[in-house]
Amino acid sequence: MTDHLVVAEGLVKHYPVRGRGTLAAVDGVDLRVERGTTLALVGESGCGKSTTGRLLLALERPDAGRVTVAGQEVHALGRRDLRALRRTMQPVFQDPYDALNARMTVERIVAEPLRVHHAGGDVPARVRELLATVSLDPALASRYPHELSGGQRQRVAIARAIALDPAFVVCDEPVSALDVSVQAQVVNLLRRLQDERGITYLFISHDLALVRHLAQRVAVMYLGRIVEEGPAGELFADPRHPYTRLLLAAAPRPRVRDRDPAPVAVAGETPGALSRGRGCAFAPRCPLATGLCRTDDPPLRALPGTERKAACHYAESSRAGAA
């Protein structure tokens, strides 16, 4: 049996919207992350990726559904148990500058979780070791965040995140704000930490090339729901949901392709999550939409003969495959 460290079932999170009822930021999401592996969560901005990440880390309460981490139901725990569990789950966010206390030195930032959780032992030695682990020059320990480059700041954020040896780390667009060459360094670091420490990642990103490089499995999210999920290789080689294909077609490649015709289906932007009507939420942008799509909402279902799930009426059809 596969050992799933993180299991989310039927997660729902609504936010109130001024004068217009509520918005289903997360609208019935199931996810499973196998221990020591990376699940990537991809989709356009506003589709609910960060909210999902916060629900998994118990930084927010879901309106429905549950999250189990290492067998413990996260949102059912009492305060003390939750605090203990939190040690094992850490976030790394996009903008390390926002996430780091500007008035603390690097040394104090990395030491803080050790102190807060009374990790004990020789804290300064542990901090030095952590900085070495993320390949940060020890001379930077006395610097403040504004004195560091973006890549160095993200290394500090990662050092702090792994200080308590977490089992599960949610990386929310951790390299989106960095230069490509620095992105590659940080991604290599995240992978090395996974190899050495068996960390399980939820890797939130809109960069499909990075996702392909990092993740064993990929979940594609659209307007609060998962629309396709499966092993990375399979999903990239043969995407079954038209939205996955749209994202893949739009991803830039560092080589000259035929520019005409431009990726056909990129017309339209994601509508607000407020306006989910009947039928498939992707239908207004979908080049394959039929009458059925506009009346019947396709459930996420396993595709026979694959390890994949997709929420599309035509996920198996050659018509979909040829688009």
Added chain:
Amino acid sequence: MTEPATFLRIRDLRIGFGSGHEAVRGVDLSAERGETVALVGESGCGKSLTALALLGLLPPGASATGSAVLDGTELVGRDERALRRIRGARAGMVFQDPMSSLNPTTPVGAQIAEVLAIHTRMSRSARRRRAVELMESVGIPDAAARARQMPHQLSGGMRQRVMISIALAGRPDLLIADEPTTALDVTVQAQVLALLRERARDTVLLFITHDMGVVAEIADRVAVMYAGRIVETGPVRAVLDAPRHPYTAALLRSVPDPDRPVAGELPTIPGQVPAAGERIEGCPFRPRCARATDRCLTPPDLTPDETGGSVACWHPHELTEAAS
């Protein structure tokens, strides 16, 4: 003049700060009408300053020397009045964050109409109609209704379209786009790139980016910048398929490709870009370069080669050599 006239010709552009720190260190670049040139490089290499200098929009404390001639008009060293005229009629600019250039409390249609008031003698109502037409022309659906909305009521992609319509309102000869899609989703990015490609047919488009994937989508020619200098230029296909400068090659290798996953670690460039004001003897890429020799202690000049490109390197990758 002995050389053929080029529509935009930048010569030995240098931008310094009072402290003596020179951030742009002799940029030469030219472009023909209708051409899209991508200026690419890591943060801090001087891309934005180069662009701002062409429009006379340098930050306080910065000063430019050298020359940039756009269809007979010198852009560098002009007084504010001349610059304002140039910005209005000849050159437009689109920035990464449209919110920084839009007025948050004025409907977007009225903001476009204001720009038209500067460039044209249209009546008020004609300007308003034209503003809606311009919004339609950059692919904003339901433009008449959108024109009455405030910037924050539009999506990031729509705001960038509004900025593009403003930049194009004066029918400029030069359009500068500084990382215009960096903050957008890939899907919206693809749309904005397609729009710029289509609408920049008659202008020089100087497109600034750090993303080689975006370069591949938009550029006719590429100019790679490193530490305030252009280190390689050439036709986009030549540069991306067979980069000659070790920095260009390394930069390209570090970009993952969704169709071609690499096993193991992603290639990286060792070391870091030089810090502001840091002096490096000889070639600025030398401390990070695997091909460096003693010869590189003398700075190489940008030298034309037979591909229509130029490279500033003593030991460039051969044209036949697969730079991988």
